[in-house]
Amino acid sequence: MKKSILTIFLILSFLNLQAQKTQLDYPKGYFLFPINPNQQNYLAGGMGDLRSDHFHAGIDIKTQGREGLPVYATGDGYISEVRVQTSGYGNVIFITHPNGFVSVYGHLKTFAEPLASYIRKKRLESQTFEIKLSLQPNEFEVARGQIIGLSGNTGGSGGPHLHFEIRDTRNTILNPLNFGFTEIQDNLPPVFQQLIIKTLNTDSRVNGEFGKKLFYPSKTSESIYSINQPINANGELGIEMLAVDKMNGTNNSNGITCTEMFVDGEEVYYSHLEQFPNEVSHDINVHNDYAIEQTKGYRFQKLFQDDGNEELPIYKPSVSRGKLSIQDGKTHQISIKIWDAYENVAILNFIINGVKTEGSKTVSPNNLPLLINQTIEDNTLVINARNLKTINSIASLKFENSVTDLSINYVKNNEAVYLWDLKKGLPDSVKIDGVSMATNLRKVIVPNQSDSYQNNGLQIDFAANSLYDTLYLQTEIKDNRLKVSDFTIPLKNKISVNFQPNIQNFIPEKTSVYYVVKNDKSFIKTNWTNNQANFETKRLGNFEVLMDTIPPKASIIRKNPNEFSMKIRDNLSGIKSFKAYVNNEFVLTDYDVKRSLLWSVKTDSTQTFNGNLRLQLEDNQGNIVNFETTIDSKIESPKVEKIITKQQKHEPKSRRQSPRIQPKRPKRKHR
Numbered sequence: 001m002k003k004s005i006l007t008i009f010l011i012l013s014f015l016n017l018q019a020q021k022t023q024l025d026y027p028k029g030y031f032l033f034p035i036n037p038n039q040q041n042y043l044a045g046g047m048g049d050l051r052s053d054h055f056h057a058g059i060d061i062k063t064q065g066r067e068g069l070p071v072y073a074t075g076d077g078y079i080s081e082v083r084v085q086t087s088g089y090g091n092v093i094f095i096t097h098p099n100g101f102v103s104v105y106g107h108l109k110t111f112a113e114p115l116a117s118y119i120r121k122k123r124l125e126s127q128t129f130e131i132k133l134s135l136q137p138n139e140f141e142v143a144r145g146q147i148i149g150l151s152g153n154t155g156g157s158g159g160p161h162l163h164f165e166i167r168d169t170r171n172t173i174l175n176p177l178n179f180g181f182t183e184i185q186d187n188l189p190p191v192f193q194q195l196i197i198k199t200l201n202t203d204s205r206v207n208g209e210f211g212k213k214l215f216y217p218s219k220t221s222e223s224i225y226s227i228n229q230p231i232n233a234n235g236e237l238g239i240e241m242l243a244v245d246k247m248n249g250t251n252n253s254n255g256i257t258c259t260e261m262f263v264d265g266e267e268v269y270y271s272h273l274e275q276f277p278n279e280v281s282h283d284i285n286v287h288n289d290y291a292i293e294q295t296k297g298y299r300f301q302k303l304f305q306d307d308g309n310e311e312l313p314i315y316k317p318s319v320s321r322g323k324l325s326i327q328d329g330k331t332h333q334i335s336i337k338i339w340d341a342y343e344n345v346a347i348l349n350f351i352i353n354g355v356k357t358e359g360s361k362t363v364s365p366n367n368l369p370l371l372i373n374q375t376i377e378d379n380t381l382v383i384n385a386r387n388l389k390t391i392n393s394i395a396s397l398k399f400e401n402s403v404t405d406l407s408i409n410y411v412k413n414n415e416a417v418y419l420w421d422l423k424k425g426l427p428d429s430v431k432i433d434g435v436s437m438a439t440n441l442r443k444v445i446v447p448n449q450s451d452s453y454q455n456n457g458l459q460i461d462f463a464a465n466s467l468y469d470t471l472y473l474q475t476e477i478k479d480n481r482l483k484v485s486d487f488t489i490p491l492k493n494k495i496s497v498n499f500q501p502n503i504q505n506f507i508p509e510k511t512s513v514y515y516v517v518k519n520d521k522s523f524i525k526t527n528w529t530n531n532q533a534n535f536e537t538k539r540l541g542n543f544e545v546l547m548d549t550i551p552p553k554a555s556i557i558r559k560n561p562n563e564f565s566m567k568i569r570d571n572l573s574g575i576k577s578f579k580a581y582v583n584n585e586f587v588l589t590d591y592d593v594k595r596s597l598l599w600s601v602k603t604d605s606t607q608t609f610n611g612n613l614r615l616q617l618e619d620n621q622g623n624i625v626n627f628e629t630t631i632d633s634k635i636e637s638p639k640v641e642k643i644i645t646k647q648q649k650h651e652p653k654s655r656r657q658s659p660r661i662q663p664k665r666p667k668r669k670h671r
Contacts, residue, residue: 024274027099028180031074032144034105035061035151035162041183042250044161047175047341048273049255050288050299054281055273056255057173058104058165067109067160069151072144074103074166079140079148082111082119083132086593089163090155093148096137102171106163109152115140120588120601127579129591154592167278174275175257177341186247189223189346190256190338194242196289196300197233197352200323202380202409202419204235208357209412210419211377212240217348227350234356237324240289240300241348245340258339261303261322264332269303269322271314283312283492286468291488303336307378308447308468308492326354359410362391370435376422376472376486381439383418389433397427398436422472440483445471447492457532460484461496468492479503480545487517487541494536501533501545510621511547512573515539521546523573523620548572551625552617557597559631561608565599566615566627573620582631583611 035041045060063069073095080102081094089106093115096102111119118140123131142148153160166176177184195215197206206213207230217225239261244253261269271287286309289300304322305315326332336348368387375382383395383406395406395418404427408416420427426441443453447467453460458475468490476483480501497513508528513535514521521544527534533545552570559565568575568591578598580587587609588601600609615627 024174024178026174026178026180030099031101031103031166031176031179031181032072033181033183034072034074034103034164035063035069037072037145037183039183040185040249042252043184043247043254044159044250044252045163046245046254046257047173047177048257048276050284050301052293053285055173055276055284055287057278057281058163059176061162061164062250063151063160063162065160067150067152069162070147071105071108071149071151071162073142073146073148074164075099075101075144077103077142078137079115079135079142080137081132081134082115083130084119084123085130085132085155086591087156090157091149091152092155092163095142095148100169101174102167102169104163104165104167105148106165107152107154107157107161108149109154111149112147115148124586124588127586129578129589153594157594168275171278172275173278173281175273175341178274184247185249186340186342187344188246188248189344190243190245190340191253192217192219192225192241192243192336192338192346192348194298194300195227195348195350196240197231198238198240200236200238200378202421204233204237205357205410206233206237207231208359208410210380210382210409210417215350217350223344223346225346225348227348230353231350232353232355232357234326234354237326237352238306238322239303239324239334239336241303241336241338242298242300243338243346245344247340254340256301256338257341259301259303260337262335262337263324267316268318268320268324269305270316270318271301272316273314276312276314280311280313283309285490286492287312287314290490294488306469324352326352329354329356359412361408361410363388363393363408363411363414363416365389365391370433372430372432372435372437374430374437374439376474379422379470379472381420381422381427381441381472383420383430383432385416385418385432386414388416393433396431398429398431399425399427426472440474440476442473442475445473457500458482459498461498463493463495465493466491466495477501482513482543482545483541484537484543485540487539489540491538491540494538496534496536497543498532498534500531503545506545506547507549510549510623511545512621514544514546514572516542516544521572525620546572548619548621549623551623552619553625554598554615554617554627556629559609559613559629561610561631561633563600563602564609564613564631565597567596568598568615568617569596570617570619573623575617576620577618579616581614581616582609584614 042062043059044062045056047059049056075097077095077097079093080096083092091108092106094102094104122133151162164176166174168174195217196212198212199206199210215227218228220226243256245256258272260267286306289302293299332352334350334352337345339345366387371386373384392408397404406418406420409419410417427439429436429438445451445462447469448464450464451462453473474485480503482499512526513524513533515524524535550571552568552575555567557565557567580589589598590601591598609631610633613629613631618624
């Protein structure tokens with residue numbers, strides 16, 4: 001009987017296929033493909049790909065694994081903005097077009113002339129590596145097909161490619177593939193990889209358990225998938241999926257453009273990443289399962305609008321917001337359809353049986369030490385206890401003026417699970433079989449209103465827009481360490497923290513707070529007042545106060561009259577600034593933070609570097625070092641270098657210079 005139902009369900013799914021067409025009109029043929037136009041190209045990343053802390057804007061075009069390919073202006077217009085950055089898009093150009101669209105070209109190796117000379121001049125004037133310049137319409141006009149730079153690997157790029165975007169007049173990100181570029185071919189459907197069914201309250205269960213249950217879809221045809229194991233569930237549920245898109249000629253996995261979910265033939269969820277405002281890109285942290293991304297590295301898309309997901313304009317309105325309510329003891333047919341930008345589709349069909357499965361509520365006692373673990377899942381405090389002393393030990397929750405007893409909700413592998421709805425109150429501690437554990441729960445912080453928590457020298461201030469959803473604040477201070485809730489909970493915007501660490505003999509101007517994940521420590525700008533550390537953070541989790549008195553280090557890689565290059569590193573707080581001088585005259589340098597590599601940029605082909613080379617480095621904690629060496633008229637081996645370090649208080653005066661790079665001046669220039 002079940003096989004017949006599934007067969008009918010598959011047939012209905014095929015009959016109900018409706019590609020999710022784009023909603024906007026795009027000027028097909030207006031824009032030129034910016035790399036190897038009129039040839040087949042391949043993508044390393046697609047529009048709306050799920051990235052760390054942001055939706056991927058635009059597309060990443062492959063450059064044959066190398067740098068230096070010509071990058072062409074996609075249409076007539078003028079260069080309205082350029083940036084040179086250590087992170088993000090690196091060397092990037094923005095072109096404004098007469099039809100109101102703006103095209104963006106990121107991770108460039110070099111800019112074409114005369115723009116390159118102009119940028120070098122501005123960087124020399126400010127004596128900085130990073131710069132952001134806004135330009136007027138009559139300064140740098142470009143024509144369709146004009147070379148504007150060479151492709152590269154600058155900024156936050158993970159390998160050579162061109163990042164390409166098209167935006168509208170409101171700075172909304174649009175999918176470039178909708179503009180009719182024939183250089184990209186794709187007739188392959190997306191791929192379902194994993195599925196999660198998640199309980200959304202204490203009364204919900206999936207196969208008798210609370211939490212997230214993982215399932216692996218099976219492929220039954222080129223684009224049809226199913227789940228071949230029984231799913232029994234009841235209560236309010238949410239579905240999450242791990243899925244990717246594949247394209248012809250490349251092994252890269254890109255993101256999904258459109259997702260639909262149907263329950264018993266009725267659409268309950270729809271999202272489309274055809275476009276999105278640039279300013280809401282970080283809200284991916286509430287669109288995805290942030291906890292799984294932070295702990296496992298996988299980016300599961302929620303097929304429901306979670307609490308706090310209010311501003312992303314990529315969803316079709318739905319009464320249920322994609323949440324499933326399974327209460328009736330019936331069999332429910334679920335269909336999920338995923339589309340790429342070329343409207344290739346894959347479908348996953350499966351059945352949820354509305355069955356309330358009752359598991360065991362007793363354990364086998366033993367004399368091993370009692371182990372208690374607690375976590376917070378949305379609004380639920382989950383308490384796991386192993387090695388109980390009786391078959392049905394009670395968990396006592398202690399509040400300020402009362403005690404509440406919890407019975408075992410269910411047992412899994414002889415481990416008892418207790419569930420407490422935090423909307424009913426915040427317990428101070430949990431006690432089971434005589435063993436107590438503090439919860440460290442302090443206060444309920446709700447979104448959309450300002451609030452603060454103060455106690456024992458700790459103050460945390462929340463702005464009205466700091467949170468996506470209700471936060472059950474947990475805090476713990478131990479010596480120089482502070483924990484604020486868990487790193488698996490996303491913040492929408494920054495919070496302000498003020499606390500007094502228990503540390504001795506520290507130098508405030510050399511000491512800061514660091515965000516700690518495993519062995520990684522990230523510097524946070526910190527202000528000190530009466531031994532109180534004040535800082536802002538956009539992440540919850542673990543913080544540590546550390547002192548950094550060690551200056552950065554430099555080592556010569558190459559030096560001769562035509563060029564010099566160095567490796568620069570810092571042990572803790574990170575490189576803040578660098579300046580190079582030859583015979584006390586400022587020399588412009590470029591920097592690749594991924595390779596820790598710094599190198600000279602010549603003013604023109606006649607410039608040479610002879611004499612005393614000095615590189616001044618400063619880290620984020622204010623430690624300064626001067627690396628000094630001599631450049632002779634012949635090439636010297638790095639092995640004979642002598643490094644001299646000292647603290648530098650005053651900088652020498654510099655002379656403005658204007659270096660030169662390779663790209664030739666464009667022949668065509670039209671208004």
